Every structure is written in structure tokens, then in C-alpha cells.
Amino acid sequence: MKRVYVFFAVLVAALAISSIAFANINGEVFTEDNVQNYGLRMLNFAIFLFLLYKFGGAKIREFFVGRRDQIKQDLDDLQSRQVDAEKKLKEVEASIANMAQEKQAILDEARQQGDALKAAIIAKAHKDAESLTEQAKRTASNEAQAAIDSIRAEMADMIVAAAEKLVAEKLSASDHDKLVDDYLTKVVLN
Helix, strand or coil, rough: HHHHHHHHHHHHHHHHHHHHHCCHHHHHCCCCHHHHHHHHHHHHHHHHHHHHHHHHHHHHHHHHHHHHEEEEHHHHHHHHHHHHHHHHHHHHHHHHHHHHHHHHHHHHHHHHHHHHHHHHHHHHHHHHHHHHHHCCCCCCCCHHHHHHHHHHHHHHHHHHHHHHHHHHHHCCCCCCCCHHHHHHHHHHHC
């Protein structure tokens, strides 16, 4: 409040001094009419200032105080934003610095997973190869046994055919009848 009074006092003094300097324009010297005219002007100006202060002083003061507070708040906000920005910048710089280490860690982990997957695939391939080898051996053994059995059956058929042929050549009709009778006798007795 004291500042307002000092401001208005300085303003009135400056106007009073400047009006004296302008009063001597065109070679006129102070006369009674000039002083009276000057006094009325000063009174008019004082009334204007009083009315301005009376009706608009609070609003003007609120404007300047509010503006000052707003500027102070804006500066505080800017300082807090600057601190936050510097903090984020440091985090980003740290993140960038750690990025090479993270990249290497990811590559190492991927390499380990790849090696483990490779080992698992190779082990499965060896297991499948052993399984296929065993199955092939069993299949070959079964086919060989089937071939041997087939050859034996053919040989048995050939031996029977040869024996029949040999018996048919050496056996006479009377010998044949005798063999049939002996066979029937054995079958009946059993």
C-alpha cells in the first residue's frame, strides 16, 4: 500500500514540475490567470486520480498482484518442468548407455536358447535315427525270415512233388493197393 502512495506522490511531483516548465512556453511568464488555470488543472487531475483509485484501485491492484502471482507460478512451473526434463534426460541417457549391455544380454540369451534348441534337435534326430535303424533291422529280419519260410515251403512242395514222382515211378498198382489198405487199417484201428 505504501508503494502506491509513493508512486502517486512521485507522479504528482513530476507533473507539477513539468507543467511549470511548459507554462513558460511562447514567452509567457507566470500570471495569476496562468497559476489559477494550472491549479484547476491540477485539481481536476487529482480528482481524476482519486476517482480512478476509489472505483478502480482494487481492480487494478488485483490485476497487477494477480499478474505477479501468475508470473511467479508460471516461473515455478517452468522450473519444476525443467527439473523433470533434466531428470528424464538423465534417465534416457542412462537407458541409452545401458542399451548396449541390454543388447548384448539379449543376444547372449538368444544364442543360449539357439544352442539349447540345436542340441535338442540333434538329440531327437539321433533318437529318431536309432529308432529307424532298429525298425529297419526288425523289418529286414522279418523279411528275411519270411523269405526263408517261403523258400522252405517251396522246397517242401518240390520235395513232395519229387517224392510223388519217384514213388509213382517205382510203385506198382498192386503195391499201391496194398499201401492204401494198410493205411486204412491203421486209421480204422486208431
